[in-house]
Amino acid sequence: MSTLKAVRGTRDLLPPETDLWNRVEATARAVFARYGFGEIRTPIFEATELFARGVGEETDIVSKEMYTWEDRARAASEKAQSLTLRPENTAGVVRAYIEHKLGDTGNLQKLFYIGPQFRRERPQRGRYRQFWQIGVEVLGPVSSGAESPIRDAEVLEMLASLLDELGIRNWQLQLNSVGSSTDRPRYIAALREALAPVKHLMCEDNQRRAETNPLRVLDSKDPNDQELINNLPKIADFLDEASTAHFAQVREALDACGVPYTVNPRLVRGLDYYTRTTFEFTVPDGQGLGTQNALLGGGRYDGLSEMLGGPRAPGIGFAIGEDRLILTLQAQSAETTTTKLDAYIAPLGIPQNAAALALARELRRAGLSVEVGDGSFRVKKSFEAADKVARHIVLLGEDEVSTGILTVKTFATGEQVKVDKSTLASHLRT
RNA sequence: GCGGCUAUAGUUCAGUGGCAGAACGCCGCUCUGUGGCAGCGGAUGUCGUGGGUUCGAAACCCACUAGCCGCCCCA
Numbered sequence: 323m324s325t326l327k328a329v330r331g332t333r334d335l336l337p338p339e340t341d342l343w344n345r346v347e348a349t350a351r352a353v354f355a356r357y358g359f360g361e362i363r364t365p366i367f368e369a370t371e372l373f374a375r376g377v378g379e380e381t382d383i384v385s386k387e388m389y390t391w392e393d394r395a396r397a398a399s400e401k402a403q404s405l406t407l408r409p410e411n412t413a414g415v416v417r418a419y420i421e422h423k424l425g426d427t428g429n430l431q432k433l434f435y436i437g438p439q440f441r442r443e444r445p446q447r448g449r450y451r452q453f454w455q456i457g458v459e460v461l462g463p464v465s466s467g468a469e470s471p472i473r474d475a476e477v478l479e480m481l482a483s484l485l486d487e488l489g490i491r492n493w494q495l496q497l498n499s500v501g502s503s504t505d506r507p508r509y510i511a512a513l514r515e516a517l518a519p520v521k522h523l524m525c526e527d528n529q530r531r532a533e534t535n536p537l538r539v540l541d542s543k544d545p546n547d548q549e550l551i552n553n554l555p556k557i558a559d560f561l562d563e564a565s566t567a568h569f570a571q572v573r574e575a576l577d578a579c580g581v582p583y584t585v586n587p588r589l590v591r592g593l594d595y596y597t598r599t600t601f602e603f604t605v606p607d608g609q610g611l612g613t614q615n616a617l618l619g620g621g622r623y624d625g626l627s628e629m630l631g632g633p634r635a636p637g638i639g640f641a642i643g644e645d646r647l648i649l650t651l652q653a654q655s656a657e658t659t660t661t662k663l664d665a666y667i668a669p670l671g672i673p674q675n676a677a678a679l680a681l682a683r684e685l686r687r688a689g690l691s692v693e694v695g696d697g698s699f700r701v702k703k704s705f706e707a708a709d710k711v712a713r714h715i716v717l718l719g720e721d722e723v724s725t726g727i728l729t730v731k732t733f734a735t736g737e738q739v740k741v742d743k744s745t746l747a748s749h750l751r752t
Numbered sequence: 753g754c755g756g757c758u759a760u761a762g763u764u765c766a767g768u769g770g771c772a773g774a775a776c777g778c779c780g781c782u783c784u785g786u787g788g789c790a791g792c793g794g795a796u797g798u799c800g801u802g803g804g805u806u807c808g809a810a811a812c813c814c815a816c817u818a819g820c821c822g823c824c825c826c827a
Contacts, residue, residue, distance in 0.1 A: 382825050592826060643827030670785060705787030
């Protein structure tokens with residue numbers, strides 16, 4: 323009989339690492355609140371069709387990475403249907419937007435989510451089969467301003483602030499516009515045409531991409547092909563007037579905010595629904611992520627709602643790879659400081675155990691974090707145990723219980739004082 | 753999905769065919785109301801799993817599993 327383990331590509335998150343996860347999520351929630359975002363929680367599985375139509379039948383995510391199963395009908399009134407664990411959250415949010423007629427309020431919807439996503443890829447550092455995303459979506463009817471470039475710039479500026487507040491250093495914003503849903507096909511056609519005479523000079527991978535997905539040739543890292551790639555048509559030359567102006571206004575607003583960015587005409591993204599503004603935040607190599615250097619990605623999806631049978635509802639959003647964010651934070655901070663409890667209460671004999679727990683109850687109710695030892699421990703053992711988890715040790719022997727004057731030692735300073743029970747809580751806070 | 757590297761104590765790792773090891777950590781004692789230092793002692797374990805070669809396998813071979821690296825792709 324083999325022992326049971328977390329399945330491939332999944333993992334347990336344990337303390338103290340979970341403290342970091344909670345800090346990241348709390349910071350994200352606080353920042354989102356300042357920008358007027360509200361939380362949305364959508365189901366972890368959806369109809370397979372949602373992702374096929376939303377993310378795109380031809381994408382790798384849909385064609386080979388989804389956890390899909392046939393959900394059997396359990397009664398004559400039920401019908402069997404194909405269900406899928408969500409590989410991303412944007413399609414689910416837009417589905418909810420349509421289903422609850424959020425557009426009918428006329429208001430701009432600013433939504434955020436935090437939750438697990440599932441893709442059946444080969445696991446690697448920073449790439450898991452169950453991974454966590456922190457994302458936001460801004461969408462609504464055109465009259466709500468959902469299409470405005472100021473929405474794009476606001477989202478990007480918020481991300482820059484969030485990463486700064488989290489303490490991520492050296493992030494870079496890569497920015498591009500992939501144009502409208504009519505610009506893109508024209509560009510892809512031109513790309514195919516330009517690739518036809520030169521692709522035989524390129525590496526094997528790029529020859530294949532030239533056939534299957536010409537946009538992907540653009541982010542090839544093959545050093546020999548760089549010159550050929552640089553000579554390919556640029557998407558910027560295929561944007562219609564409206565998309566060009568839109569992109570210019572996004573950049574202008576970012577400049578005004580002082581958010582640094584690099585326009586990267588070769589930035590392409592793998593999901594079919596992206597239009598106009600697309601972006602990635604990356605960190606340099608060697609800062610925890612290996613080759614998965616994209617911390618987060620996102621873009622505008624002006625046609626997604628219609629693709630899913632909904633009303634016109636342009637929008638923009640992003641998803642942060644929370645696992646990657648955590649890896650980067652761990653790599654960038656030399657020391658992971660574990661937060662210590664306020665106090666450790668050490669009963670000096672078994673008769674003091676009950677009093678120790680009663681004292682702990684009082685202190686905990688006063689808002690302090692407290693651990694309680696055991697009267698059977700030797701004093702030395704109590705000190706050692708206390709020093710590992712707490713900033714102060716409170717000694718509770720016969721004398722202390724009878725007089726209410728407690729002995730408190732502070733580990734950082736080695737200072738030991740007698741403290742009356744009535745002032746204990748305030749003393750321990752220091 | 754493809755290619756490569758790796759898997760030994762809680763952790764980091766050494767051990768290339770002959771008794772399962774080191775450091776750190778852990779537990780105990782020196783030391784029954786004052787720890788961190790020191791001394792002494794102790795436990796670390798299915799050597800990833802299964803099979804094979806051999807008198808003998810942690811080591812060599814095969815398969816599997818997992819992790820990491822690269823590709824693909826993406827967050």
